[in-house]
Amino acid sequence: MTHTLTVLVENTPGVLARVAGLFSRRGFNIDSLAVGRSEDPGVSRMTIVVEGDDQILEQVTKQLHKLVDVIKITDVSRDDFVDRELVMIKVKTETSTRAEIMQLVDIFRARIVDVGPKTLTIEVTGYESKINAFEKSLRPFGIMEMVRTGKVAMLRGFKSTTIDESQKKEDVY
Amino acid sequence: MEITVAEALVRCLEQENVELVFGYPGGAILPVYDALCNSVIKHVLVRHEQGAAHAADGYARMTGRVGVCLATSGPGATNLVTGIANAYMDSVPMVLITGQVSASQIGTDAFQEVDITGITIPVTKHNYLVKDPNQLPQIIRKAFHIASTGRPGPVLIDLPKDVAQAKIKFTYPKNIHLPGYRPTYKGHRAMVSQAGKIIMESNRPVIYAGGGVRIADAAPELRELAETISAPVTNTLMGLGCFPGEHPLFLGMLGLHGTRYANLAVTECDCLIAVGARFDDRVVARIDGFAPGAKIIHIDIDPAEISKNMRADLPIVGDVKRVLEALLPLLKKKKNTEWMARVQAWKKEYPLNYRIDGTLKPQLIIEKIYELTGGDVVVVTDVGQHQMWAAQYYKYKEPRSFITSGGLGTMGFGLPAAIGAQMGAPGQKIILITGDGSIQMTLQELGTAMEQKLPLKIFVMNNRQLGMVRQLQEFYCDKRYIAVNFQYDLDFAALGRVYGMAGYTIETPEQLAEMLPEILAANRPVMVNCLINGEENVLPMVLAGANIGEAID
Structure with missing residues (x-):
């Protein structure tokens, strides 16, 4: 069973090493990890896809929570959510195949981002199975290289995974 | 007036009521030692940094206060690592301050440079590399707070030499902002009352108490719990002392080298109340043989300990003392006469013993x-x-x-x-x-x-x-x-x-x-x-793969 976690972390140096290190040393597997800025400049947002049963997920979540830099964790896959990946594929072309490839680009609603004398570089976003299908259909033409981001995900509708008001206040101890 | 970061650091330690620090000087930590000259804080010079870390650890365990260590960069810092890991595993509050090469030299394999924040991520509760001189007071304040609250643990602060020499306007912050750090102290009400119900319905309860009782200062509450419900108490190694050793309800230590009667009581109980303990493999032995017929109530301040090694039937996350305080009023006096008789019989039948043969045992x-x-x-x-x-x-x-x-x-x-x-x-x-x-x-x-x-x-x-x-x-x-x-x-x-x-x-x-x-x-x-006699073995002993109830002696 895969789970997609949205993890809000303080934007501090080393936070990625802390999170990634936690997964490896506790023996949890990361399927994919994407990290970038969120709507709040002090907060980065990670989307982590993990494989495991409920018990493993419970441990992953609890161990992540123990990291001081981790502010909030949401398992968006327990709810209605959308997820996307972006991929760039550099594919070999010949005059005879160019048209066919461009047709595939159309069908998959991909975009050509670079044209070379013997190559096309194509960008496509979408959910995982679409990207897999696109990659498969281009394979016969010869994929020179491919780069794929980790998944990013978001809850559907009015629900969000932002920080609670209570967590924004300064604490007095 | 502006003072150096090193001076500010010493002022921060004074503000945290640090009375002594254990350490060993060196090049990169020189500014901090220089600032220490004018402080009331006593410095204890050890002979090896590992000694400083363990000494700060022993100090913290003795006093319940935060133990503080100073060491230089490179080997000074790596020599602390065993001591840090030791404190981390036993939840001991410590703040360790290491010197670092100047910020401009970081990453160049400079003399006595080592990435100590990277090295200690897995063995610290948290750590900091100070890059901005103005952040130092905040960081110290946070470090002491993190080290000493929730489940305590070591926090390391790595201070580059040039940052230590920079000048700042010093004020010690009253407030700090740690949005990702909110320990839970109060047990969930519904869970506590359900625990009360399970305990009152049990006929063969056992209390399994660990180091969390000492940390939370909950020994009196633990004793009251045991005496109210007539439950025998077994301690983990870390928990020893939390329940009086001469008390008739005391079973001694459990686990691989625990007493036979503690291990038998745990094996036969119908309700195991785990208080500030973490079901360590040296306690549990075979998981399916540990308290197999019991409802397990697990009280701990660290949610990650609950159901990590053994599934808890009833988890209560919170400060052990506060949870017990909430639980006690829900309980009525009970006797468990039959169970107490069985436990006492085990104590008579399987006492700890060793052969007396005239040699020094x-x-x-x-x-x-x-x-x-x-x-x-x-x-x-x-x-x-x-x-x-x-x-x-x-x-x-x-x-x-x-x-x-x-x-x-x-x-x-x-x-x-x-x-x-x-x-x-x-x-x-x-x-x-x-x-x-x-x-x-x-x-x-x-x-x-x-x-x-x-x-x-x-x-x-x-x-x-x-x-x-x-x-x-x-x-x-x-x-x-x-x-x-x-x-x-x-x-x-x-x-x-x-x-x-x-x-x-x-x-x-x-x-x-x-x-x-x-x-x-x-x-x-x-x-x-x-x-002493060199042939002596530690007994009883639960062999690998056996249940704790199956010790040899």
Whole structure:
């Protein structure tokens, strides 16, 4: 069973090493990890896809929570959510195949981002199975290289995974 | 007025009421030591940074306050690592400050540069590399807060030399912002009341109490719980002292070297109340054989401990003291007469024992120390057979009367920890029980102990070998002994005298009876070379793969 976690972390140096290190040393597997800025400049947002049963997920979540830099964790896959990946594929072309490839680009609603004398570089976003299908259909033409981001995900509708008001206040101890 | 970051650091430590720090100077930490010249904070110079970390650890365990360490960059910092890991495993509050090469040199493999924040991520509760001089006061404030609250643990602060020399306007922050750090103290009400119900419905309850009881200062509540519901209490190694050792409900330690009756009670109970304990593999042995018929109530401040090793039927996350305070009013007096009779019968049938054969037995030494001190001393141990005997044969009265390395099992912990404990409680009689293997790992700290004029009583259980490993080889390697015998017979009494201590050698039970009163009454540091029987094993013992109820003895 895969789970997609949205993890809000303080934007501090080393936070990625802390999170990634936690997964490896506790023996949890990361399927994919994407990290970038969120709507709040002090907060980065990670989307982590993990494989495991409920018990493993419970441990992953609890161990992540123990990291001081981790502010909030949401398992968006327990709810209605959308997820996307972006991929760039550099594919070999010949005059005879160019048209066919461009047709595939159309069908998959991909975009050509670079044209070379013997190559096309194509960008496509979408959910995982679409990207897999696109990659498969281009394979016969010869994929020179491919780069794929980790998944990013978001809850559907009015629900969000932002920080609670209570967590924004300064604490007095 | 502007002051340097190093001066600000010292001011911060003063604000945190730090009275002493353990450390070892060096190049990158030079500015901090320079600033320390003008402070009321006492600096204890150790002989190796590992000693500083263990001493700060022992100090923290003794006093309940945050232990503080200073070390330089590179080897100074890496030498702390074992001590940090040790504190992390046993949830000891510590703040460690390491010097670092100048910020501009970081990443260049500069002289004595090491990425200590990277190295210590897995063994610290949190750590910081100070890059912005103005952040230092905030960071120190956060470090002390994180180290000492929730489930305590070590926090490391790495301070580059040029940052330490930079000038800032100093104010110590009142407020700090840690959005990702909110320990839960109060137990969930519905969970607590359900726990009350389960406990009242149980007929064969057992309380399994760990180090969390000591940390939360919950010994009185624990005792009230046990007496109210007539539940026998077993302690983990870390929990010893949280329940009076002479109390009729006390079962001693459980686990791989626990008492038979504690392990049997856990095996047969119908309700196991785990209080501030973490179902460590040395306690549980085979998971499916641990309290198989019991409803498990697990009270712990760290949510990640719940259902990590064993599924809890009823989890309560919170401060052990506050949870017990909430739970107690829900309970009524109960007797469990039949169960108590069974437990008492096990105690009679399977007492801890050892063969008396005229040789000097380590168990006897511990028993005699207990007899003569009445349990009014603090016992510090190292790691190995002597540690288990000290856990089994001494009856601890008070929560902070037993200091030992549990989770990490660090040989070499004892001597520096005893130094730290003694520095934290100057009037307290401290007895270090160690082995000839363990003490030789941090022997250099005898210099520190003498310099600080600490009247430590050190008992070296000298069997001329690594007894615990020998025991493992006896059971698991068909007695193929390798690398466990010390061929050179070191005279620890003479060694003690070299350092200016009184040195004694005890070889027979008669000598023990004769010399022990004098040794314990001495006002000066004493090193006792106890030439114990080398064949002795720690028993009972649960063999690998067995249930805890199936110990051999």
